[in-house]
Amino acid sequence: MTQTDSLKRRDFLKTTGVLTGLLVAGSPLALLAPGRAWAVDFKTLTSAEGTTLLAVSRTLFPHDKLEDAAYALVIQSLDADIGKDPAAAKLIRDGVAQLGPNFAAAPESERIAALKAIEQSGFFQTMRVKTLSVLYTSPLAYAYFGYEGEAFSKGGYLVRGFNNLRWLPEVPLADSGPVPG
Amino acid sequence: MAKIDLNDEHAIVIIGSGAGGGTLAHELTRRGIKVVLLEAGARQSAQTFSQNPGEAFGQLTWLEPRTSSGDWGAVRDFPTLPVWIAKSVGGTTTHWTGATPRLQRTELASRTTYGSIPGTSIIDWPIAYDELLNYYKLAERRMCVTRRNGIPGLPASNNFKVMYAGAKKIGYKRVHTAYMAINTLPRDGRGMCIQQGFCAQGCKTEAKWSTLYTEIPRAEATGNLDLRTQARAMRIEHGADRRVTAVIYRASDGKEQRQKAHAVCVAGNAIETPRLLLLSDSAQFPHGLANSSDQVGRNYVHHITGFIWGTFKDPVYFWRGTTLAGLIEDELPHNPKRGFAGGYHFELIALDLPSLPLAGLPYGWGREYTSFLDDYRNMAGLFINGEDLARADNRITLNDKVKDSFGLPVAHVHVDEHENDKAMRKHAQLQGTKLYESIGAKRVVLSGTPPATHNMGTARMSRDPRDGVANAWGQTHDIPNLFISDGSAFSSSGSANPTLTIVALALRQAGFIARGLKAGTI
Numbered sequence: 071m072t073q074t075d076s077l078k079r080r081d082f083l084k085t086t087g088v089l090t091g092l093l094v095a096g097s098p099l100a101l102l103a104p105g106r107a108w109a110v111d112f113k114t115l116t117s118a119e120g121t122t123l124l125a126v127s128r129t130l131f132p133h134d135k136l137e138d139a140a141y142a143l144v145i146q147s148l149d150a151d152i153g154k155d156p157a158a159a160k161l162i163r164d165g166v167a168q169l170g171p172n173f174a175a176a177p178e179s180e181r182i183a184a185l186k187a188i189e190q191s192g193f194f195q196t197m198r199v200k201t202l203s204v205l206y207t208s209p210l211a212y213a214y215f216g217y218e219g220e221a222f223s224k225g226g227y228l229v230r231g232f233n234n235l236r237w238l239p240e241v242p243l244a245d246s247g248p249v250p251g
Numbered sequence: 252m253a254k255i256d257l258n259d260e261h262a263i264v265i266i267g268s269g270a271g272g273g274t275l276a277h278e279l280t281r282r283g284i285k286v287v288l289l290e291a292g293a294r295q296s297a298q299t300f301s302q303n304p305g306e307a308f309g310q311l312t313w314l315e316p317r318t319s320s321g322d323w324g325a326v327r328d329f330p331t332l333p334v335w336i337a338k339s340v341g342g343t344t345t346h347w348t349g350a351t352p353r354l355q356r357t358e359l360a361s362r363t364t365y366g367s368i369p370g371t372s373i374i375d376w377p378i379a380y381d382e383l384l385n386y387y388k389l390a391e392r393r394m395c396v397t398r399r400n401g402i403p404g405l406p407a408s409n410n411f412k413v414m415y416a417g418a419k420k421i422g423y424k425r426v427h428t429a430y431m432a433i434n435t436l437p438r439d440g441r442g443m444c445i446q447q448g449f450c451a452q453g454c455k456t457e458a459k460w461s462t463l464y465t466e467i468p469r470a471e472a473t474g475n476l477d478l479r480t481q482a483r484a485m486r487i488e489h490g491a492d493r494r495v496t497a498v499i500y501r502a503s504d505g506k507e508q509r510q511k512a513h514a515v516c517v518a519g520n521a522i523e524t525p526r527l528l529l530l531s532d533s534a535q536f537p538h539g540l541a542n543s544s545d546q547v548g549r550n551y552v553h554h555i556t557g558f559i560w561g562t563f564k565d566p567v568y569f570w571r572g573t574t575l576a577g578l579i580e581d582e583l584p585h586n587p588k589r590g591f592a593g594g595y596h597f598e599l600i601a602l603d604l605p606s607l608p609l610a611g612l613p614y615g616w617g618r619e620y621t622s623f624l625d626d627y628r629n630m631a632g633l634f635i636n637g638e639d640l641a642r643a644d645n646r647i648t649l650n651d652k653v654k655d656s657f658g659l660p661v662a663h664v665h666v667d668e669h670e671n672d673k674a675m676r677k678h679a680q681l682q683g684t685k686l687y688e689s690i691g692a693k694r695v696v697l698s699g700t701p702p703a704t705h706n707m708g709t710a711r712m713s714r715d716p717r718d719g720v721a722n723a724w725g726q727t728h729d730i731p732n733l734f735i736s737d738g739s740a741f742s743s744s745g746s747a748n749p750t751l752t753i754v755a756l757a758l759r760q761a762g763f764i765a766r767g768l769k770a771g772t773i
Contacts, residue, residue: 130616133625182617198616207305207605216628217570217604220302222455226445232572235409237565238416238690245415245427247397247404250436250443 087117089124089142110142112149114159120145122166125174127201129181133214140210147204148197158196165193255287255477257510262287262477263764264498264512266484266527269342270753271737272518273462273470278761280475284768287510288467288476289500291483291519292339297442297464300345300453304605307452311346313338315655317522321645323666324700325553328614333664334553335702336520340480341463343520343704344750348450348575349433349459350598351396351751353387356380357585358593358638358745364585365592365640370669372550372643376742377714377723386755394432394460394754395439404428405435405444408572413563413631414599417686418579425580429598432460432750433573441465446572448601479503485659487515487531487540487733495540495733501657514732514764514773517739518757521551521706524739525647526662528710528720541710541727546720548647550711551666552744553703555595555637555675558602558611560696561687562626569601569631582637582682583746591674594746595637597683602632610701623696631687635679636705639744640671647709705749710739724763725756732773736760 090109112120120142127141152159169184176184188194205211212219221227233249255262263279265272268290276288292311301307313336319326325333337343357364359376376383391399398404405428407415418426433450437443441464442456450459457464470476481503488497488509495515502508517524525548531540539547577599584594602611604627611632612620650663684695712735713719716728725740727733736757738749745752767773 131621132618133621185616202608206608212604215604215624216566216568218568221447221449221571222302222445226447226456227571228445230571231568232408232446232448233406233412235412235565235567238412241407241412241415241428245404246407246411247428247435249406 084113085111087112087115087120089117089120089145091138091142093137093139108139108142110146112146114153115145115149118171119163119166120149121174122169122171123148123162123197125181126169126185126197127205129178129185130198131201131205136214137210140205140208140214143208143210144201144204148200161192161196165191165197168193253285253475253477255285257508259285260511261285261513262511263514263516264289264510265516265518265736266498267342267518267520267523267737268340268462268467268478269337269518269520269737270344270462270750271757272516273341273344273466274754274757275516275518275736275761276476277466277470278758279764280470280473282761282765283475284765285475286470286477287512288470288478289482289484289498289510290340290478290480292337292480294340294480295345295453295463297453297455297457300455302447302449302452302455304452304603311337311339311453313523315661316653317662317664318650318653319664321666323668325702326664326666328699329702332702334522334706335704336522336706340467340478341461344461345453345463346451347704347748347750349431349573350575350748351391351394351430351432352578352596352747354383354745354747354752355583355594358743359383361593361638361743368592368640368671370642371640371671373641374713374718374742377712383755386759387751389758390751390754394751395434396751397429397431397433397435398427399430403435405431405433405573405576408446408576409567410569410572410601410631411577411599413561413567413690414577414579414597414633414686417690420689421682421685423579423581427578428576429578431573431576433576434458439465444573448570448572448574448603450574483657484519484527485530485657487527489533489535489540489730493535493730495730513768514734516734516736517710518737520737521709521739522647522662522664524735524737525709526649529649530659536729541720541729541733543729544717544720546711546718548709549643550641550708550719551645551647551664551706552639552641552708552741554639554705554744554746555635555672555679556700556703557635557676557680558600558698558701559633559635559680559683559687560611560698561631561692562623562694563629563631563692566628567631568628570603574601575599575634582679589678591671591678592640593638593671593675595635595675595679596746597679598634598636600632600634611698612696613699623694626693633683633686635676635683636746636748637675637679638746640669641708641743642667642669705744707738707741707744707749710735711742712740713742725760726763734760734764
């Protein structure tokens with residue numbers, strides 16, 4: 071199942087929680103996820119836990135114009151991990167409980183302070199590494215950052231702008247080489 | 252492909268199919284010598300390489316656990332992955348970026364040049380530079396290295412334009428698109444570079460040299476090679492006469508096998524080579540095979556490394572194009588006035604979006620971190636690659652408390668930094684920052700030390716048998732039919748990416764082994 075599929079499919083049979091949202095109309099990401107509503111299902115986390123965890127992820131690595139959907143994919147990956155690992159599930163649940171039910175709604179400065187206070191904890195470091203490992207891998211993230219991803223099928227960048235920068239001088243041929251073809 | 256019998260005592264067994272093992276396998280088989288090549292990894296190809304960075308990492312990387320200790324940055328920030336080597340047919344030549352600079356004359360004579368430096372175990376190589384130079388020339392022709400032998404350099408990418416402008420602005424003179432084993436045009440049966448930016452995930456046009464699609468197929472074509480993939484060497488056996496006799500390995504079907512050998516060449520990269528020797532201890536070699544000097548695993552050197560990222564007002568799109576085709580050589584020469592021994596390269600670098608936060612940025616979170624990353628389109632990158640001085644206690648040992656999936660103790664990597672390392676890194680970081688700021692960088696971010704991809708020195712060549720593990724031919728001091736055939740043999744790290752030197756040494760060692768087999772001295 072692709073990440074985009076995950077955003078639209080709802081599996082009611084084994085769902086313990088869900089995160090939903092709407093993509094901002096006109097957002098480049100709206101072009102990637104058909105329909106403007108998205109949903110991510112959990113197999114272990116509750117919706118409330120998911121909401122807190124998404125807020126943790128976003129507070130750790132805030133990209134304001136990067137939609138919640140991209141962060142929801144981080145939490146979905148986390149949900150899959152803890153489904154297989156009871157110790158990890160406890161770590162996450164205890165961390166969520168410690169932050170309290172008002173974490174997600176609190177102003178950013180308070181969320182930052184709360185996270186700073188637990189920066190040495192296993193919960194914090196797990197969320198940090200998990201977010202770093204997943205947030206920047208989705209098509210949503212690629213579109214946001216302008217990263218073009220896989221290149222082979224498009225013939226590389228030889229004629230698609232690998233050397234199209236014009237705000238600096240061209241490099242003399244003696245220190246570089248000819249562009250083939 | 253040959254099928255060599257397990258009991259064939261004439262077989263030469265090579266462990267590892269990378270730059271050293273793959274090249275050596277071809278050189279021996281084309282001389283009519285039967286070779287069993289054991290490779291722990293699977294066989295990929297240009298078709299199976301993935302340009303999804305996470306998937307490629309899983310496909311090509313040695314993933315068995317390692318433990319680590321010491322104050323080295325890579326240990327602190329990547330405790331379970333302090334080193335990054337490949338496990339695949341072709342070894343790390345599938346993953347490498349194709350950079351092929353030569354070691355400098357002074358780097359082969361580091362002890363003589365730098366003098367005795369307290370807290371280090373530096374020695375000179377037991378090979379004369381002019382002799383190595385002959386083999387560099389052979390290797391460069393073989394690998395079709397750019398800017399050598401009339402082959403033009405790679406064209407300048409956007410990222411290189413930024414590096415070049417800044418370098419020239421701060422007075423650097425030796426700046427170019429690097430000596431690269433990457434085809435600008437189709438050559439030697441390999442495709443041409445189409446500037447994809449996924450060099451480190453395996454080259455899908457085979458423009459980048461790798462033993463996977465050069466040395467190994469040519470070795471197979473001789474009819475003398477028996478390549479066994481997903482075959483992990485567990486132990487090397489020897490006889491009462493202290494000659495090695497066989498290699499025990501776990502075959503792809505999970506069964507343990509014993510392959511008899513007339514000689515064994517270990518080329519598992521600088522972590523697994525010493526590990527295998529340590530795992531092969533016996534009554535006659537209680538501290539590990541060929542380890543009467545106690546130097547196996549010691550003197551582990553990598554390079555002094557780090558990323559320097561600069562963001563600008565305008566886009567760079569630095570992921571477009573060859574990952575590393577750019578070099579500054581001005582800081583290479585040994586110049587003690589800078590406050591440290593040895594020198595360093597600046598190399599062009601880019602990281603894909605998923606890998607940058609994981610491996611390329613320093614620890615951080617919050618808006619200071621993300622505001623930098625938001626400028627990904629406008630980012631340029633440099634990599635520091637400098638000489639790491641050998642220390643006796645920077646070493647690979649066995650961790651008896653942690654076992655791998657085969658029940659063997661994993662490799663433990665211990666590194667404590669020397670003052671020389673810190674001084675060199677600081678100088679390089681200042682210079683790199685100046686470079687980007689001189690052309691208007693909005694912001695410059697320095698990384699810590701990423702997982703080491705250049706690993707050397709752990710079974711080093713030495714003139715004096717007490718200082719190392721092998722002689723000037725990579726033949727172990729203790730055992731005449733046991734050879735070190737990878738970067739473990741380096742007597743110093745120098746400042747050059749190691750692959751070209753590994754290939755040069757393999758070409759040279761092949762001649763020695765072939766002559767020895769013919770004369771009956773090996």
